[in-house]
Each structure stands twice: as C-alpha cells, then as structure tokens.
Amino acid sequence: MASPPYIVGIGGTTRPGSSGERLVRCVLLEAELLGAQSRLFDGKELSALPHYAPESPSRSPEQLDLIEALRRADGVVIGTPAYHGGVSGLxxxxxxxxEDMREDNYSYFSGRxxxxxxxxxxxxxxxVTLQALRGIVHALRGWPTPIGISVNTVAQKLFNEQGKLIEAAVQTACKSQAEQILSMARGRQ
Ligand SMILES: Cc1cc2nc3c(=O)[nH]c(=O)nc-3n(C[C@H](O)[C@H](O)[C@H](O)COP(=O)(O)O)c2cc1C
Known part of the structure; x- marks a missing residue:
C-alpha cells in the first residue's frame, strides 16, 4: 500500500496565532482528514531561520529541517500576510x-x-499578493492550486474566541484546496 501523502505547510508571522498560520493549519487538517500526513513550519519556526545567504554553503539545523521536509513533500501549502502589497519577508x-533544491531530481517544487x-x-x-505568491510558485516550478485562499481580515470575522474558524466559505475553500493538493500528490506516488 502506498504511504500517506506528506504535505508541508509554511506560514505565519512573528505574532503567535496569526490568521495566516491558522488558515494554513486548517488546510493541513483537511488534508489529514483525507489521509495525508502533514508538517507545519509556523511563524515561530520561520523566525528561527537565518537570512538565506546564497554565497554560503553552511546551513543551520532549522534550515536543513525545512529543506529535508520540502524534499520529502508530495504537496505544499504556503501562507503569507500581505505586507506592502507583497509576500512578507519572513x-x-x-x-x-x-534554491537549495534547484539541482534535485524534482527541482524546486516540480511535480507538486x-x-x-x-x-x-x-x-x-x-x-495582488495572491498573484505575487502564485508567481513565486511558478518560478519554483510548482503548480499553484486552482483554489487560492485570500481573506480580508478586517472585513471578514474568521475565528471565534476559541480560535475556531467560523467563516463557512473559507472553511470550504480550505477543504477544496486540500483536495486539489492531494489529488496531485496521489498521482505522483
Ligand atoms: C508591515 C505591514 C505591512 C502591511 N501591508 C499591507 C498592505 O499593503 N495591504 C493590506 O491590505 N494590508 C497590509 N497589512 C495588514 C496585514 O496584511 C493584515 O493585518 C493581515 O491580516 C495580517 O495577517 P496575519 O493575521 O496572518 O498576520 C500590513 C501589515 C504590516 C504589519
């Protein structure tokens, strides 16, 4: 029997429990309900990554951990806040x-x-930030899912006091996105 698809999430800010981090977690949970295993690199873990330095071959344990997980990944979810009309620096x-995956057999996010x-x-x-993020995924040779989740955190009340997602349309989008990631992930197994 094939092993469960492995889906890696990247998302969050230095603020614990940021809405983007929670939404990426939501997509990963939906993927797990469909039989996947997942790993989230949240804001805290992203904050522990040194600045990427192309001229230096040395990598921290945190950087190696992320790259190893992405190499193993059958699918990926990336969440970012819009910072000045683009993807956050973190x-x-x-x-x-x-970039460390450029020479891999599956270069960057190829086939995922x-x-x-x-x-x-x-x-x-x-x-514009959703479009920018999709542009980055294309540059990394990945396949952005048809469902892109983009929420206005001022206009939409997403979570209740307990942190549960209460916006039904966004929950449905998380589920649909998880289905799309897994449909491709299962095809490559
Ligand atoms: C440095 C900075 C820049 C931002 N730039 C924008 C922006 O250009 N457009 C916008 O709509 N919101 C902007 N915001 C607001 C955030 O995108 C918004 O608060 C979002 O909900 C943060 O997501 P989070 O809860 O996942 O942290 C900015 C916030 C910060 C801190």
Missing amino acids: VKNALDLV AVGTVVTAAGWQACG
Missing part, C-alpha cells in the same frame, strides 16, 4: 532557501501542487 526568506493562502487588511492586497 515567508520569502523561507522560500529563498528552496502548492496551495496558496493570503491574509490582508484590504481587498487590493488580497488580489
């Missing part, structure tokens, strides 16, 4: 490290579906 720093999640305080940044 998330981009993690994605820059994927990549779910995209954006949180922003306005609709304009919801759109």
